[in-house]
Amino acid sequence: MVNVPANAENQPDSIRAGAVEAAAGQPGGQNTARVPGGPAELDQVGPRLKAVLQAARYHGVELDPAEFRSATAVPTAADLSEWAQNAGMWSRAVRIRWSHLLRFQDAGPVVLLFSDGGAGLLTGASAERNIVFLKSADAPEDGEAIAVDELRLSQVWTGDAVMLRATRSQVAADAPFTLHWLTQLVRLESRPLRDIAIASFTLSVLTILPPLIVMTLVNKVLQFNSISTLVLLSAIIAVVFAYETLLGHARRLIINVVGARLDTKLQLHVFSRLLRLPLDYFERHPAGETMYHLAQVYRIREFLTGKLLSTFLDLITLCVLLPVMFYINATLAWVVVACGVVILLIILAFLKPLRRRYQRVVEAETWKSAAIGETVVGIKTVKALGLEPQRKALWDERVAEAGKARLAFGQLASWPQTLVTPIERLMVLGTMLIGAYLAMNDRSGYMVGSLFAFMMISQRVAQPLVGLARLVEDYEEVGAAIGEAASVLNRPLEASSNSIGLRPKLVGEVKFSDLTFSYIGTKTPALDRISFDIPAGSMFGIVGRSGSGKSTVARLLQGINRDYSGFLKLDGVDLKEINLRHLRQGLGVVLQDNFLFRGSIRDNIIAGRPGLTLSDAMRAAHLAGAQEFIERMPNGYDTYIEEGSPNLSGGQKQRLAIARALIHDPTILILDEATSALDPESEAIVSANLMRIATGRTMIIVSHRLASLTECDQILVMEQGKVLDVAPHAVLLERCPLYRQLWAQQNRHLDGHQGRPVAVLPRLV
């Protein structure tokens, strides 16, 4: 019987079907034949990677071959497993025996590595027939997995296997940031939490002993002068204290570990979601506001591993101690419980007004953070325009508002505290007084010892009871913090870069058909039924007045905005269908103002892309015309650039940005006003390299300056979001009035000479 994996219907065809045509002879092999139906880029991927890619796809995860790292020519099981793990999957590289393979009946495909460098996918097994079902990574889509016995497999299999599946945390990575998600996160730590609970329970039990011993001491030892009982009790107390100390230490250690792990997971989650937020979000929200909201995550973590955990542990103590209190004296125990209930009622009564005031604190703090963030980001403008007094006034105002809101909250929050404190005292002192009264009327003589014991226990109970009541109050604050963090993290993300979308091989042909697009919140469309084609490998210019939609065209091409109507196709594939990360890896973009990160020039050009070296950086710098000025710098490619690159001129910055865009040899290079802010000399240097840069790729140049576009194969003229004309420079001069007008405006100094402006136009080489 063929044991097809349980969710066989959900498997991609490439796994479900196909045969290991060469399982016995040439399994996998170093065959680079096209995978039918698979992405074109798989053609260049070796069989071991292909097998892992397919196994990952079975679990709904699309791995990126560009992220695979291996120190050896033939990927090892460990490399492959690490690749899957880096993409957030659970994966293990294992060395297993045949008998183990027979147990893989419905766990999804397992990748088996073959001794010739190939690989196969184990899709099922039959223990009765002593066979496994195997399929090559290169198998045709509609082929069947073939049955292979132990002897045949042993001829080709190294014994290494890679197991992988989607992890819970991976599923959780897309989950919204809610209290439920946080609870799930905590539940993943169930084992250490269980240990903490056991330690706490034991500690609680141990805390019962001293009061009980005191009770015995008073009732028995003091009354009957029993020295032997005293010695025994002392020994017990010593052992209990030693245990208590050790267990307390262990508990704190485990709490620390759980706290650190939760912290790490939260931080990873927050940053990965932040990176996946669409650009739109960042354009609409000040950086300071976003950072303030995200900082709330740390309050949530403090609550989870601090107050919540300790209250949970206190609850264990309560559960152990309360019955003992009732056992010692029910009347006194009821007094304690009644006090606890009153404390809870007081806190509940204040919840709603506290929530309202806290909301005001949150709003005021958000505005405050936005003001400081904006000032730091725009400090150049603040200084240049001498806006310090205005910014200071704004800051003063925001600080005052936040202070007022905090004061109002603090004043109200102190009321429950004021009301709860006497009740807390009453809980301890009241029980003492009532206990003393009861002891006076007690004739057995045992009441005194019980009273001592009760006093000791009630002190330990009062704290958790109050803590429990306060937890409700703290939860309000944390609830607000979750809301704040969620207001950033729970926005719709860009399409999942790992798992969704096609990865076609990009050639560089672009087609806009009847495309209309409006920014959110605007009435007039930024692009209005535009249609034009950009042939692969051509140089394409876009001109138009300010606000005509030039940059929007470039944004849509980068997949920044995807909610347009009509079609935008890249090499015949709808852009919305293309995996976002794959798309952006095929694009190079240089903007008017490019951000260079803190680090060396080399690091900035390589931009952290793994596997690239100094010689790659030098090649890109040469192409961008940057190598000459880099080599003149004191430390060459190791010259350190500060954030925002104050030690570079505008032209140098732009050339570095172009080098950075060229480093991965993009199929399409977009220059969006990349040379507009440059002085004529720098522009001439950059433009002089454009022809070289353009070779072998599609180049889209958005520019105000018509002079920099004259060499383009086609120039698109835009006006108010519409396409006015598309033609080469000379033709546009003839037939497009707007183009002619813009050209005349920009080249008045040429004296009616229709040729190229002598001073501005760079000679392209």
Ligand SMILES: Nc1ncnc2c1ncn2[C@@H]1O[C@H](COP(=O)(O)OP(=O)(O)OP(=O)(O)O)[C@@H](O)[C@H]1O
């Ligand atoms: N993020 C945005 N949100 C809302 N509206 C926008 C946004 N970006 C641009 N717009 C609007 O869309 C229209 C086209 O803008 P776009 O930036 O594409 O024009 P442009 O031709 O590149 O202008 P410029 O040459 O001045 O850069 C403009 O009316 C602009 O106000």
